[in-house]
Structure formats: structure tokens, C-alpha cells
Amino acid sequence: MKLSNNSEKFRDALKDAVSSYQLKPIIKEEGIVESVEEGIAYISGLENAMFYEVLKFNNEIKGIVIDIKENITTAIILEKDNDVQLNTPVYRTGYIISVPVSEDLLGRVIDPLGKPLDGLEPIKTKSFYPVERDAPQLFDRDFVKDQLYTGIKVIDSMFPIGKGQRELILGDPSTGKTSIAVDTILNQKDKNVICIYVSIGQRKQSVLDVYTTLKKHGSMDYTVIISATSDQFPGLQFIAPYSATAVGEYFLDKSKDVLIIYDDLTKHAFSYQSLSLLLKRPPGREAFPGDIFYIHSRLLERACKIKNGGSITALPIVETQAGRISSYIPTNVISITDGQIYLDSNLFNINQRPAVDVGKSVSRIGGKTQIPALKEVAEFLRLYYAQFLEVEIFTKLGVKVFGKTAEIIRRGKRLRELLKQPRYKHYQVEEQVVIFFLLNEGFFDYIPVDQVNDRADFILEKIKEEDSEILIEIKNSKILTEEIKNRIKKLAEKR
16 A cells, blocks of 8 residues: 555654654662651752752652751751651752742742742743842942832931832831831832732731732732741741842843832741751850851842842841840841831830831931932921920920920921821822921911821812922922922912
């Protein structure tokens, strides 16, 4: 029977494929688990293992190399270790632990390994970024020039944060640290900033609350949530902030501005402390290992502004106990960052929210990023507030004050009231310029203190209705001209 032309072509192609095929051996370096305890595996036989290399146990359970000795390789198990038993085989993968990166991450909730936690389909990408990466070189960095607006008056005016800056948020439990971080993410809507929120050692409900808030306000479209909750292994909690930074660096390499919230580095330090004690490394101050400073410094050094490119702005959160900012982890992170926003529990308890302590908070480089208009009206606010706090104590003692002192107290009370701000209510930079200009000009001096914020909002609404060009001109020109000042005064005096 004669073959058709198509059959002959198929037969010839099959012959060529068979003749050209070569059997190649698959070489795997195999080790054996010698012992397992509390998420740590001690393995023999992996002579060529690399630091931070991914290992695969049976049932595809992953671990990473954390310590290498002459005959034993130590690995952190990143997933459930119930099936990791003595004498089970372990294989090298040959690659350093990485996280999948792509635009599809926006709007998703993932774990530090890139696995979805939101019930949606897996992330499809061929691009992976290592969780450990050298910080950009000094010559590749640029000066911090542009302000990242939180929408929170007390921060944007007194403690401005620049794109590429590292600004610490610290305070006692339940003083509003996460609230400030989430409000900052919400305020990036339509500002072309990619936001990454990484939860380290938090309760699942806390992560769900953040996700629900961002989803409700339409902010998940530009946000990635990376979660390593308290019920997960210390190893997974340990790599979580590095995974978040790797995702941020993917967008940084695309010349985009990125904001990363690390919530929080205190629990990250505890996770590393647990690992170090299990690894029998000698403890140091407060039982933390000696390299605890290094693990945070190498993380936060990756936040920067790139020349002719994007930026990574880092807002690490650290928890204090009884207001002790001099304890080990807070002082470590304070020395690494470019400033701190300190939240005081006493202020929080008297309903001064956000509870930012103006005296203990600072932004070391953010002042250079403020637009001239905001810098002009906010330049002396901290001085006014400090003077007010100094003399206010006399009124509490029943001493009558007159003249300049009375004026300081009168205006200081109204400034303190203006710094109060409810959650989810954000003020754009041009609105803040108007509010603090009116304060400096004395327009709130004789208004009852509890009505100051209402009065400021009322004047803003009238400006938007009757002369909205004022706000547009401030936003575009970034300066406060005499003409604009007179137009603001005219509208404020009419009411």
C-alpha cells in the first residue's frame, strides 16, 4: 500500500526527531534529613548547597538554606513540616529563593512565596525576583526631591515624607500605627504610586480588615498585600518583608514610584529571634541575635530614589511597650531610617487622633521635598506648637495670662484642634496650604475650639464653589502669591 505524501512527510519528520534525540541524565544532589525540630531541618549530603537556596523535601515541601557547616546543612522549612521525617530525601533546586513578579500582582493577596491567598487563580508569570538582593549603588541613587502625600495634615505639614525616604512609624499597641499606613495607601489613589502592604506575624483578621478597607475604597487596584500571619512558620514570616521588597523592585525597575508598608518589624525581629535560638546561635541584648541590626539595615537600604527612574518609599512600623522608644529594636530601626513618626498613647486616650507626638517625631530629609507654598505656611507650626505646650501648663494651674502668652495659647489650642483628623478623610496639599494660611492669619483665633475644623472645611467648600481656581493655581504653581492670599482672605472674611 502506497503512503500518501502527508504520511511520508510525517514518517520522515519522526525519523529525524528520533535520530536527533539524545538521552541526557538529570543530575540531582540529594541529601538526607538527619533531624527535625520546630521547623528547622538538619541535612547531610548537600555539599554544594548555597546560602538561601531553595530545597525540596518530599511532597514538594519547600525550605531554604539558612546555615552551612562542614557536614550539616541547616534549612528553614517554609511550609507544613508534618511530612518531613527523619531519613527522608532532600533535593537541591539550584536557585535562590525568589518571588514571582508581574503586573498581575496588583489587587492580589499572596504569601511570601507568591502563592495566592485570595482564592483566585495562581500568578502566571515567567519573571522571578530574588528576595535577597543588593541595595542600589550610591552612584545610581538620586536625592529625594518629591513629597509623598499621606493626606494627613500633621504629617504632610510638619513631618513630610519624600519619595525614596524611609520613615519609621512607632508607638504602643493600638495607637493607630496601621491606620496611618492604610490612610497613606488610600491617599495614593490617582497619584501613580504602587503600594505594597506586608503583614508580618499579624492575626488573619487584621489582614482581612486591611484588605476590606482597601477594597471598599477602590485602592486594591494599585496595591499588593503580602501576608505571613502569626500561625505560619517563623521562616515564612522572616522572608516576608524581603519578598515584599523584591516585588517593589520589579516596579522600581519599570521606573515607577512604590510605597511599602512593613507591618511590623518588631514581630519580624521576634521571628528571627525564634529561628536563631532554634539554630543555637548565641543570644545578645534582650535575647536577640547579634545580627538583628543587619537584617533590618539590609532590608531598608533597598528603599531609595533612582536617578532618572522610580523610587521605593519605606514605612516600617515598630511596636513599643509603655512608650519605651529606647528599647533595642526601636533604637535599631530609628538609627537606620530617615526619621520617625511617634504615636503617643496618652494623646490617643484623650482623643487627639492621629496621636502624633510633635516633640518626638521628626523627618530628617522630607523638608526638602515640600512645595514652597506648604513650606511657607507650615515652617513655624512646630515652633508655635512647642511654645504653646510650654505655656499651656500655666492655665492648668489657674494662672491668668495676658498679651503675647494669651495669643500663643489661643492659637495653639486651635492648631491642636486642626491637627485632629478622622480616618479616611484626606486633605490634598493645596487644601492644607489654605487651612494653615488661614490659621497663621488669625482667622480661627476667635472661633470656639471645637468648631475650628468645621469652619476650615466650610471655607474650603466655599472656595471650591466660588473660586476653585485658587486651589488649582496653588497645585500647579506650587507657590502662594500675594494675589492668591488676598483672594483667600476675601472669601474667608465674607463668611
